[in-house]
Amino acid sequence: MERIKKIFRLIHLSLWGLFTLLVGLQLGGEGEAHWLAKTTGFVATCIYVFYSHFHLLTRYTGKKKSERYVRSLVAILLTGPLPFLLTHHEALNSGSLFMEYYLMTLISIVVIFIFLGWLARVTETLVLNTIRKEQLEKQAAEAELQSLKAQIHPHFLFNTLNNIHTLVYKQAPTAPEAVQQLASLMRYMIYESNAPTVPLAREMDYVRDYVSLQQLRYKQRPVVDLQIEGETEAYAIAPLLFIHLLENAYKHSPARLEPGDLKVRVSIHEGTLLFRVQNPIGKRTAQSLEEPGGIGLPNVRKRLALLYPDQHTLTLQHTGETFTVLLTIHLHPAQAHERKADLLYH
Template structure:
């Protein structure tokens, strides 16, 4: 905001310097022997009218104080020509000559600079108010993103602690390993996921850690078949974006899963990323995506809308036996702060 105000000040200064040069050049070209003092007092008159009205508008523009405004405006109009006529190099020693020059400035100069000051004030207010509005919208969007991300930790922790509780209750030997894996996951969530984007490789490592934690519940080969096509090191992604989709795949699958029943495929192309996940549907699953009161799936949708407006596409696949989600995101090779400028326009 301060930078914009400084730009306006520079525009004011540049405009007045250019205006002074043109007036002085014109008077000098006309052969005026006293062109320099005439230029100075003409400029002083213009500055007085312009900035008196400019700051008057600052105080009263858009406020219900019309009477006070017009009284002060009348004062500016009546006193506007005085610097020019009082200090005119040509001695105005008669009332007729004095009022002639006074009326000339009052009619020809004062209205022009009153209008220009109004135009300048309205333009500055419009620009500054637009910037303020955009900043407030951006702050609101960032606050909502922060809120959505803050929901992830307790939601994830609640589900994982339930799983660890089951292992401890059964006195499973894998319980200590589960605690260590949870600590690793929480370290990423607390310390590394605060950045706007993270490398896709780090996010995939996080998902694989989560898969390893869930795998402790199963005695057979890995129940998740993970396939990554493309170069994940070239891709940046918003952190903690896929974890809910993976959680839902576990939660809404049958209690007993065979090797590779849950399929995760990540495909990286030029400036785009496709994340596809598919799981078998458990019996009596009326709501496959999210249980009543769940926050995972709506959370993903809101974050996608805020972070990738117009740059993502979600496809739901439900065959009755399997359920899949295909998420395509464009612009994954650009830093997130460049994409956040789009938040204000969506």
């Protein structure tokens, strides 16, 4: 905000400098004997009237201060012509000539610069209020985004710990491996995903690790058919966008899954990411995917609206036997430091 105010000050100085130059050239070109003094008086009158009204509008705003504003405005009108008249020696030597110059200055200069002072004050206020509103909206959006993101950690941890608890209860030999994988995933979620964007390749590694962790629940061959196509190293994405979609696919599938029942497709083509997850429908209906208290798809929708406004589509398809979520996002190229960071993980 302070930077915008500095820009306005520079604009004021530049315009007044140009205005003074033009007035001086005009009076000097007409052969005025005292053109320098008259230029000084003329510009002084303009500046006095302009900024007196400009700051008056700042101090006396609101219904309670309207009387003070009117009295001060009348004082500016009455005293406005004086700086200009003091440089006109011929006007000071004649009372009638003084009044003639006074009225002429009042009408042709004072009234105009009172209006210009009002216009400048309104313009600056409008611009500053607009910027302030945008900053507040941005802060609110960032706070909401952090709140939505914070919901991911306990939700994911709660579900995964339940799965590990089952493995421990059954004394499954895969339980220690599950704990180790969970620690790796939590490290990514707590530390690496704090950035606004992460390398898409790193996010895809997180998806693979999550699928591997979930696979520990099943004895048969991989129940998820995961395919990733395209150049993931060239793009960046907001972290943790796909976790809820995968969780829903597991949560709302039948208890028993055959190999390849869950199909996950990720493709990147010309800067557009297509994420498609399909799962068979269990006993719950598709409507229960957004049951009260759930934070899955509503969370994803809100985050997408904040992170990728007008740059994404989210489509749900229900055939009766399968439920499909189709997400497209227009990606941003990864910055050099993001690509370098991505290399550290391999």
